[in-house]
Amino acid sequence: MKLFTTSVFIxxxxxxxxxxxxxxxxxxxxxxxxxxxxxxxxxxxxxxEPTPKGTVSNDKGxxxxxxxxxxxxxxxxSMLGFKTQNIDEFTLDENKTFNITLKEESQxxxxxVVKSKRPIIRQTAEKLIVDLENSEMINTNLQDVMRKVxxxxxxxxxxxxxxxxxxxxxxxGKTTEYMDVDTLLRDFPADxxxxxxxxxxxxxxxxxxxxxxxxNIILKKNVKLGTHGSANTWVGEDQGFEWGSGFSIAxxxxxxxxQTSIGYSQPTFREDLFxxxxxxxxxxxxxxxxxxxxxxxxxxxxMDYYLNDKNSIGIGASLNTRNSTRIASSKTIISDENTIxxxxxxxxxxxxxxxxxxxPYYEYKSETDRLLIDFNYIDFVSDNTNTLYDVAGSTIPFxxxxxxxxxxxxxxxxxxxxxxxxxxxxxxxxGSRFADVATNNDLQSLIDxxxxxxxxxxESSQFLIDETxxxxxxxxxxxxGKWSFSGGLRYEDSxxxxxxxxxxxxxxxxxxxxxxxxxxxxxxxxxxxxxDVLGASLSYSYRIxxxxxxxxxxxxxxxxxxxxxxxxxxxxxxYTNNYQFNxxxxxxxxxxxxxxxxxDTIFDLIKQDNQTAQIRQQVVNVENNENWNFRLFAPVxxxxxxxxxxxxxxxxxxxxxxxFGIDLNKWNLIWFLQASYELPWDINFELSGNYGTGALEDQxxxxxxxxxxxxxxxxxxxxxxxxxxxxNKMLNRGFxxxxxxxxxxxxxxxxxxxxxxxxxxxxxxxxxFGKKKSNRNTNRDEQDRINDDS
Numbered sequence: 001m002k003l004f005t006t007s008v009f010i011x012x013x014x015x016x017x018x019x020x021x022x023x024x025x026x027x028x029x030x031x032x033x034x035x036x037x038x039x040x041x042x043x044x045x046x047x048x049e050p051t052p053k054g055t056v057s058n059d060k061g062x063x064x065x066x067x068x069x070x071x072x073x074x075x076x077x078s079m080l081g082f083k084t085q086n087i088d089e090f091t092l093d094e095n096k097t098f099n100i101t102l103k104e105e106s107q108x109x110x111x112x113v114v115k116s117k118r119p120i121i122r123q124t125a126e127k128l129i130v131d132l133e134n135s136e137m138i139n140t141n142l143q144d145v146m147r148k149v150x151x152x153x154x155x156x157x158x159x160x161x162x163x164x165x166x167x168x169x170x171x172x173g174k175t176t177e178y179m180d181v182d183t184l185l186r187d188f189p190a191d192x193x194x195x196x197x198x199x200x201x202x203x204x205x206x207x208x209x210x211x212x213x214x215x216n217i218i219l220k221k222n223v224k225l226g227t228h229g230s231a232n233t234w235v236g237e238d239q240g241f242e243w244g245s246g247f248s249i250a251x252x253x254x255x256x257x258x259q260t261s262i263g264y265s266q267p268t269f270r271e272d273l274f275x276x277x278x279x280x281x282x283x284x285x286x287x288x289x290x291x292x293x294x295x296x297x298x299x300x301x302x303m304d305y306y307l308n309d310k311n312s313i314g315i316g317a318s319l320n321t322r323n324s325t326r327i328a329s330s331k332t333i334i335s336d337e338n339t340i341x342x343x344x345x346x347x348x349x350x351x352x353x354x355x356x357x358x359x360p361y362y363e364y365k366s367e368t369d370r371l372l373i374d375f376n377y378i379d380f381v382s383d384n385t386n387t388l389y390d391v392a393g394s395t396i397p398f399x400x401x402x403x404x405x406x407x408x409x410x411x412x413x414x415x416x417x418x419x420x421x422x423x424x425x426x427x428x429x430x431g432s433r434f435a436d437v438a439t440n441n442d443l444q445s446l447i448d449x450x451x452x453x454x455x456x457x458x459e460s461s462q463f464l465i466d467e468t469x470x471x472x473x474x475x476x477x478x479x480x481g482k483w484s485f486s487g488g489l490r491y492e493d494s495x496x497x498x499x500x501x502x503x504x505x506x507x508x509x510x511x512x513x514x515x516x517x518x519x520x521x522x523x524x525x526x527x528x529x530x531x532d533v534l535g536a537s538l539s540y541s542y543r544i545x546x547x548x549x550x551x552x553x554x555x556x557x558x559x560x561x562x563x564x565x566x567x568x569x570x571x572x573x574x575y576t577n578n579y580q581f582n583x584x585x586x587x588x589x590x591x592x593x594x595x596x597x598x599x600d601t602i603f604d605l606i607k608q609d610n611q612t613a614q615i616r617q618q619v620v621n622v623e624n625n626e627n628w629n630f631r632l633f634a635p636v637x638x639x640x641x642x643x644x645x646x647x648x649x650x651x652x653x654x655x656x657x658x659x660f661g662i663d664l665n666k667w668n669l670i671w672f673l674q675a676s677y678e679l680p681w682d683i684n685f686e687l688s689g690n691y692g693t694g695a696l697e698d699q700x701x702x703x704x705x706x707x708x709x710x711x712x713x714x715x716x717x718x719x720x721x722x723x724x725x726x727x728n729k730m731l732n733r734g735f736x737x738x739x740x741x742x743x744x745x746x747x748x749x750x751x752x753x754x755x756x757x758x759x760x761x762x763x764x765x766x767x768x769f770g771k772k773k774s775n776r777n778t779n780r781d782e783q784d785r786i787n788d789d790s
Contacts, residue, residue, distance in 0.1 A: 024065040026098035028057050028077060035061030035254065036102060038309060039079045046072040046089065058309050059255045068092060077102065121150065121645075123582055123589040125525030125537035126486065127216075128198040142217070144726070145193055147688040147709065148674050150589050150633050150645040152198065152215075154688075159215070161198065162594055162629035162649055165697070166212030166545070172219055194218050200594070201525060201539040201580055204473040204488025205417065205429060208521040208544050227251040228766025236758035239268040239291050249766075260301035268293045269752055275563075277739075277746035279613045282336045288560060290328035297321045312363050321354040330560040334396065334613075343396040345561055348387045355380035370419045380409040388558055389448075400448035403557050407441040409549065425479040429488075430472075437467040443555040461502035463553045463569065469494040487524040492517070492544070498552055498569055513569060519544065527582075535584040543578065545602060547571040551619045566618045574600045574621065592631040601625035604698040605660060608741040615741070624656040636675045644675025644687075653696040661742055666696040684713045689731070700748060702737040720764050728756040 028039045039057040043065055057063045070093050078084040082102040090096070122129045130149050146154050153160045159167045199206065199214040206214065229249030236242045244265030251258055273288040300318035307313065328347040333340065357378045364371040382405075389400040417431035445459035475488030496515040501508065521544070527537035553567040576598040583591040603622040608615045629651045636644040648671050655664040670692040677685045689708040696702070708731035713724040734751035 021067045022070065022092050023095045024068060024073075024075070024092070024098065025095075026063060026100060028061045028063065028079075028100045028102060030082070031101060031103055033101075035059070036079060036082070037061060037254065037306070039063070039077060039102070042076045042078075043068075044074050044076075046074065056309050059306055121589070122587045123584045125484070125527045125539045125582065126199060126201045126203055128200075128589060130196040130198075132193055132195055142193070144686070144711065145196065146215075148644075148676075148686075149196060149198060150647060150674070151592075151631055151649065151672075153670065153672060153690055161200070161213045162592075162627075162631060162651060164212040164627065164629075166210065168210045168212065168214050170214060170216045173216060201523065201541045201578060202543070203486060203523050203525075203541075204475045204490040204521070205431065207433075207471070208490055208492055208519075208542070210543055210545055226253065226766065228764070230762055230764040232760060232762040234758055234760035236267075236756060238756040239270040240293065242266060242268040242293075242758075244296075255306045257304040257306070258302065260299075262299045263297070265296045266293060267296075269756075272749070272751050274749040275746055277608065277615070277741075278744055279608065279610055282334055282613075284562065284613065285333040285335070286330060286560070286562065287332075288328055288330040290326065292324065292326055294322055294324040310364055310366050312365075314361050314363075316359040317357065319354070319356045322352075324349065324351045328560075332560070332562060341395045342393070343398060343561060344391045344394045345398060346389060346391055347560060348389075350385045351383070353380070353382040368421045370417075372415075372417045374413075374415045374417075376411075376413045376415075378409070378411040380407075380411075382407045382409075386557070388561065390561075398561050400453075401558060402446040402448075402453050404444040404446070405441065405555065405557070407439065407550075409439045410437070412436045427477045428475070429477075430474040432473075433469075433471040435467075435469040437465065437469075437549075439463075439465040439549050441550075441553050441555070443553070443557075445556075457503040459556065461500060461554065463501070463555070463567075464499040465496065465549055465552065466499075467494065467496040482529040484527045485525070488522070490521040490523070492519055492521065494518075494546075496546075500554060500569055515572070517544075517573065533586045535587070537582045537584075539580050539582075541578045543576045545574045545576065545598075547573065547602060547619070551602075556616075562613055563615050564617075566616055568619050571602065571619060572600055572621055574598050574602050574625075576601075588635065589631075589633045591633070592629070594627075594629045594631075596627045598625040598627075599623070601655070603655065603657075603662075606699050606739055606741060608744050608746075610743060615746075620660060622655055622657040622660065622662055624654075626652075626654045628652040636673070641678040642675060643677075644673070646673045646675075647671075651695075655696075655698075662699070664696060664699070664701070666694065666701060668692060668694045668696075679712075682714060686711050686713065694737075697735070697737070700735075700737045700739050702735060704733070705735070706731055706733050708732070722760075722762045722764075724758075724760045726756075726758045726760070728758070730755060 024043065028036045028041075030036055035057075037057055037059045039061070041055050041057065041063050043053045043055075045052075053065060055063055055065065071091075072089055073092050074089050075087045075098065076084065077086075077100050079102060082104055085100055085102060087098065122131070128150070132145070143154055146152050146159060151161060159165070159169075161167055195218045197214075197216040197218065199216055202208075202210075202214055227249065228251075229247070231245075231247045233245040234243065242265075244263065244267070246261065246263030248259065248261035250260075268291070270289060270291045272290075273286070275284075275286045275288075277284050298318070298320045300316070302314060302316035304312055304314040326349050328349070330343075330345045330347070332343045332345070334343070335341070355378060357376060359374070359376045361372065361374045363373075384405045384407075385402070387400065387402045390396075390398040413433065413435045415431065415433040417429065419427065419429040421427045441463045443461055443463075445456045446453040447456055469492060471490060471492045473488060473490040475486070477486045478484070494515075494517045496517075498513045498515070500511045500513075502511075503509070521542045523539075523541040525537060525539035527535060529535045547568075551567050552569050552571055554569045556564055556566040558564045576596055578594070578596045580592065580594045582589070600621040600623060603620055603625075604617055605620045605622075606615060606617050629649060631647060631649050633645055633647040636642060636646050648669060650667070650669050652667045653665070655662050657663075670690060672688075672690040674688045675686070677687075679685050687708075687710040689706070691704070691706045693704055694702050695705075707729060709726070709728045710730065711724055711726035713722065715722050729752070732751075732755075734749070736749045737747075739746045739748055
């Protein structure tokens with residue numbers, strides 16, 4: 001027995017000696033002895049070089065390899081901004097420790113970063129990606145950047161893609177805090193933008209809401225070690241003197257990454273409306289001029305804390321305010337064969353709004369798995385008062401009116417997203433989202449009686465919305481040889497209860513409208529690389545467009561004595577089937593065919609009452625809407641120093657409704673050019689322009705339009721100071737067209753102020769070395785539906 005025990009001991013001792021396991025560990029610091037987290041460490045066994053082991057240092061700079069067999073190894077330590085260090089060969093026959101000091105690569109970093117005046121543009125089946133990370137374009141704001149995206153047109157009436165203006169703008173996957181596109185385009189600094197994604201066929205991970213494209217603006221994450229920031233200021237002339245200023249600062253050290261920004265602006269612009277129409281045997285010739293000089297203030301901040309190399313938590317918050325006090329002046333000449341009368345009126349607006357959001361999150365991320373748990377709370381308040389009155393010189397009497405509309409919106413969203421990378425060619429993702437929305441809008445309508453305003457109970461009302469949206473989605477991405485496939489399903493269960501409280505025949509009434517929706521929204525795309533340079537893709541998506549919260553309010557407000565807008569609490573969502581075919585050349589957009597069919601599309605209907613001579617705009621559901629678009633793109637690079645894109649977009653829009661007697665169909669062509677050219681003394685010249693043969697804007701048939709903008713930019717002080725001088729709307733023919741009411745027609749022209757000039761300076765400071773960290777995308781789709789115009 002003793003002999004057997006001894007033999008077993010010798011046998012297992014021999015095995016443990018032969019297969020003994022060792023550990024390699026250590027710590028990585030910089031020249032100031034500060035830990036360097038997220039350093040890449042690659043371990044090679046000399047006899048097995050094709051299959052190395054890899055890890056990254058934790059927040060204290062420490063790393064560890066366990067269960068290593070004896071043998072000869074080599075090891076590499078690397079991090080962006082530091083010189084790579086190698087230990088070429090060593091023998092591992094016991095546990096080893098390597099404490100490494102990495103030196104900054106200050107002289108050679110810029111040599112390995114490729115810079116270009118032109119952004120990197122790539123077309124996939126689902127989206128067009130414009131990467132600005134390594135671009136040296138001298139941009140002033142988001143408006144300038146959007147003009148450089150092929151096929152995106154920025155005009156007086158906002159942003160359009162393939163003739164469709166139903167564009168949603170997201171920032172880092174969530175709806176921006178700005179409530180109107182004009183402010184967003186003018187104020188958002190271009191220096192903060194890393195890339196822009198134009199998503200025409202949203203996958204299952206996006207909310208199914210919307211009928212047009214999604215523009216997702218991805219901001220630059222704080223990827224620089226140490227502390228850095230920028231300051232900018234701009235001045236300009238539009239309707240009057242305008243100016244703005246902003247400051248941002250960010251820091252990343254050890255586990256903590258934080259950034260904050262603040263900005264203030266006071267732009268000036270004007271909207272003009274010219275409307276000529278007939279009512280019976282009378283002609284109404286109206287001119288309205290509405291100047292704007294709002295005060296915009298924004299402050300935001302975020303903080304990320306890295307628990308370790310795989311787990312992080314963070315929180316973001318923002319506050320935006322916009323105050324606008326202005327007077328719109330109108331002159332209406334009413335004439336027939338025998339008489340001419342004139343009504344001079346003014347509409348005084350006092351609009352105040354503010355919104356803040358809080359966004360905590362948790363993220364787990366490894367080489368194969370990513371989990372994001374996100375919560376977002378938004379509180380939006382809008383207080384609007386407008387007073388409508390006549391002024392001296394009128395030959396037509398008018399009774400003064402006042403409207404006070406106060407609204408509150410509280411939105412809470414909870415989301416969970418998980419992605420599993422099974423291999424380089426196969427990835428699956430799934431997630432869930434829940435939104436809880438509560439809105440409260442109160443309208444008081446008042447009339448002047450003997451010099452004081454009294455409330456009209458029959459015209460005043462309160463409207464409340466209680467809405468919940470629950471969603472589940474799954475998606476897979478697969479690649480096999482020259483083929484790529486993406487497909488997903490999204491299920492949404494929403495319940496919207498609208499409560500209208502109003503006076504009728506002296507009694508308080510309450511009406512509740514319920515709108516439950518349970519639907520599945522599929523999306524799919526398939527692409528193939530046909531040759532070394534030519535690729536093709538086909539994609540499909542099914543989407544829902546829910547009415548904006550403000551359009552559901554049944555309130556009636558007058559813009560001037562003869563025109564009013566009114567909500568529609570009986571609006572229903574519209575549903576769109578989108579199809580798209582793309583050809584790409586070297587990954588760039590080349591040729592696109594798109595088709596969409598929308599049922600119960602949301603439509604701005606304009607009607608004229610010949611008894612009261614009033615026109616009224618109301619959002620309604622039109623049964624059928626079909627759109628075709630054909631796009632052809634080409635690079636502009638026929639001479640040294642010239643870069644850009646040109647192309648043509650041909651669209652057909654068709655509206656059909658037996659309910660409202662609508663039969664509208666129109667073809668139109670748009671030519672666009674976006675280019676930059678390097679002038680002497682390293683001055684960058686940028687130009688964008690477009691010409692269109694016309695368009696169909698809901699019920700308005702628009703004539704030809706054109707626009708031309710250009711700018712000059714230069715950098716100073718080793719690229720830390722950027723200067724830009726921009727000239728916008730130098731050639732500008734805006735919104736000119738006709739409206740067919742069914743019982744009459746009108747000639748209409750709507751235009752913003754012209755020849756805007758802006759000069760902007762941006763100064764950057766701080767550390768220059770960086771490391772990549774992940775962006776997280778959250779979503780706040782419901783905020784976009786507030787749609788409050790100010």
